[in-house]
Amino acid sequence: MKILAQNKKAFHDYEIIENFEAGIELKGTEVKSCKSGKVNLRDSFVKIKDGEAFLLNAHISEYEKGNISNHEPTRTRKLLLHKREINRLIGKAQEKGLTIIPLKIYLKKNLVKVEIALAKGKQAHDKRNTIKEKDLKKEISRDFKNKFIIK
Template sequence: MKTPGIKVVATNRRAHFEYFLLEKLEAGIALEGTEIKSIRAGQISLAEAYVRVDGREAWLMDAHIAPYNPASRFNHDPRRPRRLLLHKREILSLWNAVRQKGVTVIPVQVYLKDGRAKVEIAIAKGKKLYDKRAAIAERDVERELRREERERQRY
């Protein structure tokens, strides 16, 4: 996302490899003071994170926001659940999607937009092993084509 006023802080690089991303949404995150300071410093990991949706609320689970060193004893729990700020109709659409078999909601990236932390979440369907192999083969073919193109331009 290359838009002025937006600074990408963390991305979930495995999301595109592990899942087919069906629909994306932007959500705010309810944070404590030390958490936003750590996020601004880039100290967040989405590696094992997922979104849990019940009928009324959506929660960001297992996202690791590192403790903010200057806060010492007033720090936050790095893996605590964080409430996502979404409209009621967006939560209901996520809830309806999650009830289907094989569909989940995952965080794709965290970014700062006008000084506020936002998370891009996606409704996703898990890829099978043969889908992942096809993606790897496609990526290798594209890499080989780019390499050949560079060789041709060299001479």
Template sequence: MAKEAQKLVANNKKVFHDYFVEEKYEAGLVLHGTEVKSLRMGKCSIKEAFITVDKGEVFINGMHVSPYEKGNIFNKDPLRVRKLLMHKAEIMKLTGKVAEKGYTLMPLQVYFRDGRAKIEIGLCRGKKMYDKRQDIAKKDARRDTEREFKVKNLY
């Protein structure tokens, strides 16, 4: 089986700090011509973006795709609401989960797979302050052990 070509455009590391990512889904992005060119150049930000489900359709709000420099009148609003393409069964499952208290949908990364713009969505549950502190403590402990291991192996 051939390896799928995947080019990362934007990543949202902040989500993993603020939320527990329970499940991941892949969705297609509905874009207009010059937006695709801008994405290929890596001009995209999903840091403030969030995902909503409305009347059986999934939308991403707050995703910033910079206008294409050579796009003139064909450029769209950089912060416009964009539709996501998913299977109906997945949308129904997500709608049920989001209706539960504490769950939300967040974009994790935007990438191109086989020439098509895709977005990875995470079904997330918010972290409390003590959860964030525990994660930071674990990360520090792991970093310290790696540093000690590295020093021991040098001599």
């Protein structure tokens, strides 16, 4: 599995509840652009409309060697999920404060896949707690590492 793009900001802004793997409907130039790593998921989100899931605001840059039939960078792309997964997402997303966001785009057996997650937005104090925990873990690992260095 090769990761093409990752939404690192999502882990800072949201509390991840449940993950799903989805296929994504892409054009040929989009696949080539994805494989070259020209993908940005920062402000993207998933919306369910008429029983289908769509990825919005994901930026896949135009392919440099593409011709006049190149794709639009921020077009809406259909996600390929089973009906039961879509129904589960609809039920969960209707709960208060839950949203569906993409976490990463990756290659799996030469197919482009998207990992989406059901997430709940973090408050400012939650973000501060996450940062404190991260700093504490770094400090502990640094101290542990320094303890076993032979002088």
